Amino acid sequence: MKSQLTLILILASFSFSFSQIGSVSGTITDNAQTPLMGVNILIKNTSQGTQTDENGNFEISNISNGDYDLVVSYIGFKTKEIAITIANGKANKIAPIILYEGNEILREVVVEGERRNKFSRKKTAYVAKLPLKDLENTQVYSTITSDLLESQVVTNFEDALKNAVGVEKLWSSTGRGGDGAGYYSLRGFSVQPQLVNGIPGLTNGTINAANIERIEVIKGPSATLFGSAVTSYGGLINVVTKKPYVGSGGELSFTSGTYGFNQISGDFNTSLDKDNNIYFRLNTSYATEQSFQDAGFRKSFFVAPSLSYRVNNKLSFSFYGEISQAEQTNPMFLFLNRSAPTQSTNLDELNYNNKLSFTSNELTLENPTQNYRMEMDYKLSDTWQSQTILSKSSTSTKGYYSYLFDFGVFGNDTFSRFISKQNSNTQTTDIQQNFIGDFKLGTLRNRIVVGIDYFNSTLTSNDSGYAFYGNITPEGGSSGDNPFTADVETDTYPLSTSAVDAVLESQGVANVKSKNHIYSAYISDVLNITSSLSVMAGIRMDIFDNEGDLANEEDDYDQTAFSPKFGVLYQPIQDKLSVFANYQNGFTNVAPELVGDPSNGVQTLKTFDPEQANQLEFGMKTNLFNNRLNATISYYDITVKDRVITDPASPFNRIQGGEVESSGFEIEINANPIKGLNIRAGYSNNDSETTESDNPEILNRRPLEAGPETLYNLWANYEFQQGKLDGFGFGLGFNGASERFAINYLSTGEFILPSYTVANASIFYQVDKYRITLKLNNAFNKEYYKGWTTITPQTPRALYANFTYMF
Template sequence: MKNLLLILTLFLLTNLAFSQNGTVSGTVTDNNKTALFGVNVSLKNTTKGTQSNENGEFEITNLENGNYTLSISYLGFKTREISISVSNNQNTKLETIILYEGNEILSEVVVEGERRNKFSRKKTAYVSKLPLKDIENTQVYSTITNELLQSQVVTNFDDALKNATGVEQLWASTGRGGDGAGYYALRGFSVQPQLVNGLPGLTNGTINPANIERIEVLKGPSATLFGNSVSSYGGLINVVTKKPYVGTGGELSFTSGTYGLNQIVGDFNTALSKEDNLYFRLNTAYTTEQSFQDAGFRKSFFVAPSLSYKVNNRLSFSFYGEITQAEQTNPTFLFLNRSAPTESANLEELGYNNKLSFTSNDLTLLNPTQNYRIEMDYKLSDTWQSQTLLSKSSTSTKGYYSYLFEFGILGDDTFSRFISKQNANTQTTDIQQNFIGDFKIASLRNRIVIGLDYFNATETSNNSGYAFYGNITLEGGSNGDNPFTPDVVETDLFPLSTAGVDGVLESQAVGNNKSSYNIYSIYASDVVNFTENLSAMIGLRLDRFDNKGDLNNTEDDFVQTAFSPKFGLLYQLIKDKLSVFANYQNGFNNVAPQLVGNPEDGPQRLETFKPEQANQLEFGLKTNFFNNRLNATISYYDIKVKDRVIIDPNSPFNRIQGGEIESKGVEIEINANPLKGLNIRAGYSNNESITTKTDDPLILNKRPLEAGPKTLYNLWANYEFQEGKLNGFGAGFGFNGASERFVKNYTTTGNFTLPSYIVANASVFYQADKYRIGLKLNNAFNKEYYKGWSTINPQTPRALLANISYKF
């Protein structure tokens, strides 16, 4: 902390010295003298630039004396270039700049040189479905940029999410049908990545990072704008993909590393027709990787075509697709039994040889996934825009899934193996219509989105049942004592092969299940500026959940209506530099009807329930100091979940809505660029979560297992020399850490604790105009550590990666 304070002090003094340079400012309007908001204003051949505010005003500071060319560009208007001169460190005030409508497409902004604060990109149209800057948004979110992933030589989605403050992996992607994507703890609740470019995008496997432009992790219940199908009470994860741009170019990259990692990534962008403003981009990757254990692998082929077509200044179309063909062995988790006393309370007592996988490369899962999205944007007027969106997803699982379960009755920490043959598919369709406005009523600026949303999910499962397939001890022993028989019955040990498994699964029934549900929603959100510095956000969602359940059984159908409000208040103490905020956010979960009543008194009746609710109160501050060199967010939140269905304490045959959970905590995130070439990302979170009301005495007043560790922290610093003989050389260093966590924590059956950990990573690289060469060392000190959620999942030891990339 002392070193960090010293760096920040030097940083402040340096910027105070720079502040003595000149500035240029002005106002941008259209031909009707209407101020234009969000106009791109940049100095050609420099890294300096900004955007106009709602009054059309802009200012660029810290300019050295000299002559410059000011470029002013805005979608639907002709770009203007103005020559200016700065002398004697004076402030240059330009006359009003008028932009005229034209037929040119707005080119991608090309920054020559280094962009400030590479690890922070805090303006997005997805978080609030409005183009809000972070400094004026009452919701807290973390952004993981492509530049940050590149500096860390990231080859998988799990490593990418280690950069998000307050996020911890619970378990890796299993690939099994229905819920095979990875699970992560966020503000005390589990969440899966199910959103791509603001729309549903599902997977039964891991997400390929080759097409990631950035990852946005929204904090807290977010049902008002996104519903409950893709979010949790802790928040949601939105993956923003790479998109076509004006021009021709691309990149080829190859990464090779420990444990058989080889990854080839390609990125190509070109114009299909410059005259028609039709551009195409293709991202693709092929990856093979083995496990650090005695068996296990994953290989995948990924391709992501995208297309943009600008018909005219008012109408444009976009298409995005991601197609994955993947095969893997599922990670063999150790599942702990909540209902039986545990024999061991920690890893030392367990005696786990984590180099053993207890599986075979012959038992694999296929996980093909497809996501497609079409977007139509139409400018209705100067103040209103229409956005029509369609997304389709298909994700499948086919192959063998196995897990190990601790019955607690066989002794010697024995786990029983169970295997199923998976054959499942999930299809989703989402249609959205948004109307986005930016206008004034009297003197109050309103930025509003009004939307309609239809979502459908259909799941088909032809999975087999789970068959017992022998026992193992964690030191490597095995036996065939079937835990379902009262006596010790030694069966023949089975080979871990498809032939052996198929022979046992012949006696298992194969399911024939198909289920579906629909969600019909309407939502609205408005950001009102009472003054330039004071704004409020208010939103509401009406959600109609129509569950068809098993399509062969009409008795499990039910419908349910939910309301989800949202409110936020923000005041900018220093315009565009420092803001304080408070928010109220809501999430909900639909609850299926249940049979209640004592059967001895007659037929049971079907009891319906209102949706379960989660409400968050949060307040904090956000900064954007020194021309985007220092971004920080500090917040405190309190989430209360209520109306969980539990057993009535007065009657074991009745159900009531009385269960409650409380999750509260503090989060701090810092993105800094204190010196040219030095970028720092740091995060800290502390979460207190407890089940306060429940009918289950095992978990009452306990921390939920899905909450993960109480404390998480992360740091990554990357420095690149800017001049001299070492120009282009650089190095990075960072770490991730977590406090100990319970993966079993029950009143009568005992606890199992995973220890705290700190894992360090480092890199060195050389960056030239056209190519980059880098080495990355993950888990540099070879730390043995584990993660889990009622499971024990060993993590990868030390691994070395080598990367070479070429841009064209």
């Protein structure tokens, strides 16, 4: 009888326990009712969780009775917490959950092994200041991913940009005050990399590649969302840095290569609290490098701390900082004369020994740089978010800057050296307040950003004047005859700091401090008329307040500019193919000038409207074969008007009548045809011409800043997936350009730099937590040059070895 009673009690206990176990299920979609696959659903403070299937469905079983919070998270979307109750062991079917797209403050770790098309990341919150997919965006942009940089063992920013369609280096980073960062041609216009994470982030040197998550090259005039202070008519370059992510880990990496290159870098990410709401990430790097020439070096150190703090489901903060210190010799370009013919018309005639640097390792520049960004994101509702950003930059130049210029006085292609001692600093402050919405009016989906922006720049310069410091010839000759004196001189000019300082004692030192302020307001809306048809419209108003030199009130002026933007996009095949057209605008504030014949009395100050650039563009974008083929094909036409020129009727008057036209087409392909093979390819052609100008020197000629007409690039990377070669891989590729003008003026004629094609290759092995890579740049040791009224030799063949440990 006892045994029977015990059995009954045991069975009753099991039955009661079973009745206390329930489940929860549901469906998750985005705001357009598209099911989301792979969304993480976690029961808070437990280890129970799951992911949605391809239809957006999920189910979590074996949940004990009680009250819980479901945490729903997905990359690129705002995290949601939903309260549920499990009672009487019932199965709970909850209402459909809608996730709204958000920012990139706190990301999750994604297992990349199965991700397709690693060279393409075409969803970003920066390009449109909205989290748009590439197929939804009427603007064209190229994204250079960290996977692509890793496969190429990229050690510098210039090599990274070779992967962007239509981008070509004009000249290297010089380190000089005010504009020492590198210059690049983009759609016929020069541009510098001056944005970090979508806001101003200046540098007088080069950007450290070890802290790059990706690079976004945004094409065409983009003043509507980004203003004019840090963009160009051809577009802009935005560097997205590495940020904290959910989880812990990191890596240590060492790279060594030809010409004394050595770099050690570290990346560490961890949670700082037990609830995993505060994450900290630290990136750091130290690098040294010598030149392939007889003198020249660069050494740099940087540390980049970043912090993300999720206070609750509505409020989050983030902080980013980068502190860098670099010292280098500035590259010695050969500056061709812009007003008199150079004796030689090509490199063969110039007889240039490009192994000569014409400087010494004593004459260096230091470029300390600091960039800081603080952001607060507050979820006002399911459809509205507030984003408040404060950023500050400080970049300095200290040391010796020199250049070589052909005056055309001595003949024999003699270039005179000029040296200045630089001591300057640029400080910027940027404050943005954005309200970002994603809501429906009836059946029409609106994604909108409304923002205000304040930008301030302060430049302090205590640079010395430029002193003559000897002559050189491209083959290595030298002389001391000063082109500004009548006597024939035979002085010597040693390349030492003591000798240079002695000459610079006769030069004056500037004492200049200048400021400008920009007050802006903008709005941009992407309206989905149907799920396949959308239109975009935006406008910006800028109030430019230039204080100029604080000691000179005469150069103060104010100016107001408006910048509209429109676009239309249609997806014939939903989420796979889109065709688009856009109109984009850019502008430049123009300072007043004195006009009037001085012999007739006092001249008057004449003001001008901002210079305007307008682009029309159309094209198509694809995302085919389950994200295995991403392609963008576009044609653009940019017209720059209202450039200030001399009045043809009077040499003492200035009018707005100058015009430049730039048009072309671009093709970019990112493909993952089979597992393990990733391909990146691009081709661009640009036709630029100065169509109206008072200066006959440049009229109907290609502007020098336009760079080469044709650019192309290819990189293919394959990793074996199984068998004895599992973990091994290799990469092959090339990049090249057509010939370009170093000089192209009426009186000087043309000096053309030849076309080039440079091949690169790599081989690697990775297993578990290790990766070893060998990379060969310029495999065939091609001698080639770049320039912008300059002649700059590029690096010969170089071999790099990288070892990375991941934890």
